[in-house]
Every structure is written in structure tokens, then in C-alpha cells.
Amino acid sequence: MTIELRHLRAVVAVAEAGSFTAAATALHITQPALTRTVQQLEASLGVRLFDRTSRALALTEDGAGFVEKVRVILGDLDSAVALYTTRTLALGFSWLLPDPWAQQVIDDVERNSRATVVPRRCDDPIAALNNATVDAAVVRRDVPGDEFVQHPLFEEQRIAAVSAASPLAGRESIDWAEFGTLPLVINTLSGTTSEDLWPNHDGPVVTCSNFDEWLELIAADRGVGTVPEVARRRVNHRNVRFIPLVGAPPAVVRFVYRRNRVTPLLRVLRDAAIRNSPPPGGATVRQRR
Structure with missing residues (x-):
């Protein structure tokens, strides 16, 4: 007899459920059909996989070894199928x-x-x-x-972000080198800027770990920051001004x-x-x- 996938799933289901009745329910088949499937597998392998009594069901030594290997095979198979079917x-x-x-x-x-x-x-x-x-x-x-x-x-082109209360808020542009002399607000986790962009920077640095905190620190005038130009089009904060940076690296x-x-x-x-x-x-x- 050719061993089929249904035989392997059947024996694992019985081992995990601890009874043919519960395993049949989980597999959505009748108990007699499940019993025949397991018996076919045992006949094909030439070994007994379960010790059955009227009160208990347990894997034999051969059954435990077989189920352990089959679990790995079925897991690998399910993973392989998921690679091609996950949508x-x-x-x-x-x-x-x-x-x-x-x-x-x-x-x-x-x-x-x-x-x-x-x-x-x-x-x-x-x-x-x-x-x-x-x-x-x-x-x-x-x-x-x-x-x-x-x-x-x-x-993406970088621009400056400054507080509306900052003297810089009325500027038409800011030079990149000048910007690097100012107190900086840096999102260290996911921002685009690090202090290393200005090798000679020795001013204060305020750090945070997400964009919302960074924006509020700018608004509170704790320092200035740089951000890609997309922020000027899509971020609307009444206390933050976005200003072009001259000479900024992208x-x-x-x-x-x-x-x-x-x-x-x-x-x-x-x-x-x-x-x-x-x-x-x-x-x-x-x-x-």
C-alpha cells in the first residue's frame, strides 16, 4: 500500500488528541474511517503504533518514534506550502x-x-x-x-524642521553647515539623521525614539531637526516650520x-x-x- 498524506495526518491527530473519537472530530471524518486509516498505515509499516484497550490509548515505542518524525515532516510541508500560498x-x-x-x-x-x-x-x-x-x-x-x-x-531631499518660536522660523533657507552648529533633536531609532553628519558638531543633542516624539520636541523648541521633504507636504503642526536646507546630503x-x-x-x-x-x-x- 502507498502511504498517503492522510495516513500521516491521521496518526498525528490521534496521538495529539489521545483518542480516536476526538481525532475524528478534529479531522472532520467518522471514527470508523479514521480507525481504518490508522490500521492501513500500521499494516503498511508492519508495526503497531498504538496500544488500545477499552479504557486507554497510548503510543507504542515504535509509534512514538514514528510520530516524532512525522510531526517534523508535516511541519516542513506546511511551511513550504505557506511560502507559495500566503497572500x-x-x-x-x-x-x-x-x-x-x-x-x-x-x-x-x-x-x-x-x-x-x-x-x-x-x-x-x-x-x-x-x-x-x-x-x-x-x-x-x-x-x-x-x-x-x-x-x-x-x-529624498532633506529639509529643516524648527519651532515656530525659533528665530529661524522666518528664514527662507538655512545652510547645512550652519544647521550643524545648532542644538539638534535626533530620532535615534528610525530617523534619517545622526550627529555624525556634522563631524565638528559639539552642541546639545536631544534624543528620542519615534517620529511623534521628535516632532513634539521640535515644536517645544528643544532644538532643530532634519527630515525628508515629504514631511512638509504631509505633516501639519501649527508649531513647526519646515524650511529648505542648502547643501544638505539627501x-x-x-x-x-x-x-x-x-x-x-x-x-x-x-x-x-x-x-x-x-x-x-x-x-x-x-x-x-
């Missing part, structure tokens, strides 16, 4: 997905794969990748570690995922992210694979 992708981000790029990518994936892309905000996208809360993430800083694959997509938007969690559907999302990312101003960002 939802979670795209992590810490704040403000670039537009219209994000909408174009989501439309591209859902039109061509019938999958659903779910944007998922998280304070720390890298931690979300590590614990599998998201499948991929959009970040605006370099991600260290060989366990990650990152594709630089395009550049921020690079990156598509990041874990190297050991690549699935066919993730490749579809990755390719759409790259395909819909023309560099601004015709500049080219070399892909790192």
Missing part, C-alpha cells in the same frame, strides 16, 4: 511612506499577484523584521548586518528584508519596489544585492 505581505515603516511610490508599489503587487500588501507602522522596523511582524520594511538609514538584504531605491530610501525569509511573494514585492522607484532628478542609486 498577505506586511510592509513595515516607521513614519510617512514615500508618495506616490508606496501607492504605486501596492497597486503593482496587488494587480499582478492578487496578494494584499498591508502597510504596518512600527517604531523599530528592524526589530519588526527580526520577529517576523513584517515581511519587508522601508527605512531611511543604512542597516548593518549580513542577515539583511537592502536595496537602495531613491533619494536621505536614501531603502527596501530591507531578512536574507533567510525570502519567499516568492516577497520577491514580487521587492521587484515592484525597485521597478517603481525612478531616482529623483535622474540621479542613480546603485542597487546592492
Whole structure:
């Protein structure tokens, strides 16, 4: 007799349920059909898998060894099938997905794969990748570690964010070098800025760990900050002013995922992210694979 998948699932179900009656209910089949299936498997293997009495059911020594191996096989099989049948992708981000790029990518994936892309905000996208809360993430800083694959997509122009109470609020522009002499507010977890961007900076630095805190610290005039230009179009805070920065290096938007969690559907999302990312101003960002 050929051993089929139904035989393997049957014996594991009985072992886990502790009775043929409960296992039959879990498998949505009749108890006689389940009993015949297990008996067929025992006949094919030439061993008894269960000790049966009128009051108890227990795995034999051979049965326990067999079920242990089958559990691994079924787990690997279910994981392999999930790689090709899971139809939802979670795209992590810490704040403000670039537009219209994000909408174009989501439309591209859902039109061509019938999958659903779910944007998922998280304070720390890298931690979300590590614990599998998201499948991929959009970040605006370099991600260290060989366990990650990152594709630089395009550049965003940086602008200044200052308090409406600051003397800088009325300026038409601020020079990047001058900006680096001022007190800084830096989102250390997911921001685009670090003190290292100004090698000679020796002023005060106020740190935080998410965009909302960063914005409120700016509004409270605890310091100045830099942010990609998208914030000027989409953030409306009455106590924050966004001002052009002259000579500021751009921020690079990156598509990041874990190297050991690549699935066919993730490749579809990755390719759409790259395909819909023309560099601004015709500049080219070399892909790192």
C-alpha cells in the first residue's frame, strides 16, 4: 500500500488528541474511517503504533518514534506550502511612506499577484523584521548586518524642521553647515539623521525614539531637526516650520528584508519596489544585492 498524506495526518491527530473519537472530530471524518486509516498505515509499516484497550490509548515505542518524525515532516510541508500560498505581505515603516511610490508599489503587487500588501507602522522596523511582524520594511538609514538584504531605491531631499518660536522660523533657507552648529533633536531609532553628519558638531543633542516624539520636541523648541521633504507636504503642526536646507546630503530610501525569509511573494514585492522607484532628478542609486 502507498502511504498517503492522510495516513500521516491521521496518526498525528490521534496521538495529539489521545483518542480516536476526538481525532475524528478534529479531522472532520467518522471514527470508523479514521480507525481504518490508522490500521492501513500500521499494516503498511508492519508495526503497531498504538496500544488500545477499552479504557486507554497510548503510543507504542515504535509509534512514538514514528510520530516524532512525522510531526517534523508535516511541519516542513506546511511551511513550504505557506511560502507559495500566503497572500498577505506586511510592509513595515516607521513614519510617512514615500508618495506616490508606496501607492504605486501596492497597486503593482496587488494587480499582478492578487496578494494584499498591508502597510504596518512600527517604531523599530528592524526589530519588526527580526520577529517576523513584517515581511519587508522601508527605512531611511543604512542597516548593518549580513542577515539583511537592502536595496537602495531613491533619494529624498532633506529639509529643516524648527519651532515656530525659533528665530529661524522666518528664514527662507538655512545652510547645512550652519544647521550643524545648532542644538539638534535626533530620532535615534528610525530617523534619517545622526550627529555624525556634522563631524565638528559639539552642541546639545536631544534624543528620542519615534517620529511623534521628535516632532513634539521640535515644536517645544528643544532644538532643530532634519527630515525628508515629504514631511512638509504631509505633516501639519501649527508649531513647526519646515524650511529648505542648502547643501544638505539627501536621505536614501531603502527596501530591507531578512536574507533567510525570502519567499516568492516577497520577491514580487521587492521587484515592484525597485521597478517603481525612478531616482529623483535622474540621479542613480546603485542597487546592492
